Amino acid sequence: MRDMAGSAPEPKAIRGRLLSFTAEPSGPGDTASYRLIDDGLVVVRDGRIAEVGEARSLLPGLPPGTPVDHHPHGLIVPGLIDTHIHFPQTQVIASYGAQLLEWLNKYTFVEEQRFADPDHAARNASFFLDELLRNGTTTAVVYATVHPGSVEALFAESERRGTAMIAGKVMMDRNAPPGLRDTAQSGYDESRALIGRWHGRGRQLYAVTPRFAITSTEAQLEAAGALNREFSGVYMQTHLSENLKEIETVRGLFPDARHYTDVYDRYGLLGERSLFGHCIHLEDDEVRRLSESRSVAVFCPTSNLFIGSGLFDLERLARGRDPVRVSVATDVGGGTSYSMLRTAAEGYKVLQLGGQNLPALSAFHMMTRGNALSLGLGGTIGTIEPGCFADLAVLDARATPAMAHRMETVDGDLEEELFVLMTLGDDRAVAATYVQGRRAWDRDGGMGMVGAV
Known part of the structure; x- marks a missing residue:
């Protein structure tokens, strides 16, 4: 879609750690099932993801003055x-x-x-x-x-x-x-x-x-x-x-x-x-x-x-x-x-009672790419990849004192961090929510916070 002058819509960008699944995890430790970018950038045009990659590679190519929302302490996942x-x-x-x-x-x-x-x-x-x-x-x-x-x-x-x-x-x-x-x-x-x-x-x-x-x-x-x-x-x-x-x-x-x-x-x-x-x-x-x-x-x-x-x-x-x-x-x-995080926590407990388990990777896959595939909407929602709507959630594994205290022992382990989020997290662990690249929820400012986007 182009604006009335015929030019492409101005981009926006969202920066932070990016996590998106590419396949259903086979179990704990399946690093091939996801893509994690420690300092990533999502470039958004007209509500959809235009580019995804390392921030250092994509930032120089943005037009001057492009607004960039930076979440240096957050984990950005698909909505x-x-x-x-x-x-x-x-x-x-x-x-x-x-x-x-x-x-x-x-x-x-x-x-x-x-x-x-x-x-x-x-x-x-x-x-x-x-x-x-x-x-x-x-x-x-x-x-x-x-x-x-x-x-x-x-x-x-x-x-x-x-x-x-x-x-x-x-x-x-x-x-x-x-x-x-x-x-x-x-x-x-x-x-x-x-x-x-x-x-x-x-x-x-x-x-x-x-x-x-x-x-x-x-x-x-x-x-x-x-x-x-x-x-x-x-x-x-x-x-x-x-x-x-x-x-x-x-x-x-x-x-x-x-x-x-x-x-x-x-x-x-x-x-x-x-x-x-x-x-x-x-x-x-x-x-x-x-x-x-x-x-x-x-x-x-x-x-x-x-x-x-x-x-x-x-x-x-x-x-x-x-x-x-x-x-x-x-x-x-x-x-x-x-909260889908609370739901995953209860799902873990239900399966434990049945002698089964729900690894953190599997839970987060279900809440994002897995649920999208169940709706026939893979490639449209549920992943952070070009062509998808720019629906994103920014998660904070240190959102509460108990979570921050627990995270002192995690030492960079992604699966442990995800398990803390799904076991101790709730709405307080959602720092921001983006809908089509627009910040629709901000934990510090409430609904409709457009801010830098």
Whole structure:
């Protein structure tokens, strides 16, 4: 893109230690899986990365007066990616004492009815994106409510900020309060209209969103499948096998289905753009179908622990006989933190309880390049390389006294530093967040700090 005079856009630059993955790490010590530049420079033109390399090599080639943001003590990584989060649940996070179905009825469904009010939806969309950026997250896959206006509010706010959101109107035509129910036809019509207005508009993308099998009739699941067939580029998101009572309820509602996954499968909802939250209590045949269809199982550790749902089996899904594509997500508000760093810490603990492990390199790969690949957006987000959007997070492993004290013993070991960040870090460890090269969050100045960029 060129400006009105026909010249190329003026560059900006961001300087510091750069970390970006080039492959999935095979385990601890896999130095071939990433590129680390101790004093690197990211040159940004028109919101995308134009050049990446050693600062000493690229600085002389910049036009005189090019603004350079320098983070000499930070670790610059790609903007973090969250593949499952509920923006209407910002005020039900940290609600006490319930498992899944009771939690939905007691807290979530009560709160989501408030999103019929456009002003309430807009206020919450602004708060939601503030929190994502405060935590270094620049792309998310988001559930709205049944109200089309909730989707409009989220996409409009995301468009204003330049972030990339994949989101959709929840479809629910049963087992919910009247104020949260649509019909198979209205759910189809409203989703179709939203796809027409928002899918592919700038950085916004649409996800067909039947909440889960309990709240959708056969007719509505068929309507969701019809949308998938009609619009080949959209995503599909729902929940699968989170809670034992949930699975029992689905079995009663769909007695002819072989299992929970088969409910979605028979309506054409599996596929490489389909994201299934949780996937904890799967039968072997369910794993096989997810693998064959290239569907994505989304690991949501903090919500699985908080709501008492169970422990995700990463080894079985990602590296078993029928490997399934896996991403990682916060699942706010059943999840208890907007921070992908906190999410990785809880993921580590979940896997430890299952006799498995989550090396720091693997965790940071999942939060960046891995999640981008699960969305089919590799080469666009998730890495620091030319052509990608200049979405970046600047991390500070000495952000708190405890972190600084621990880092005194690290002595330049990258993997130890990453493990400190994911174990002790949270929003305080995010020094700055860039969206398309613009500083959208600054720990010292808050939101919208353009500063030197």
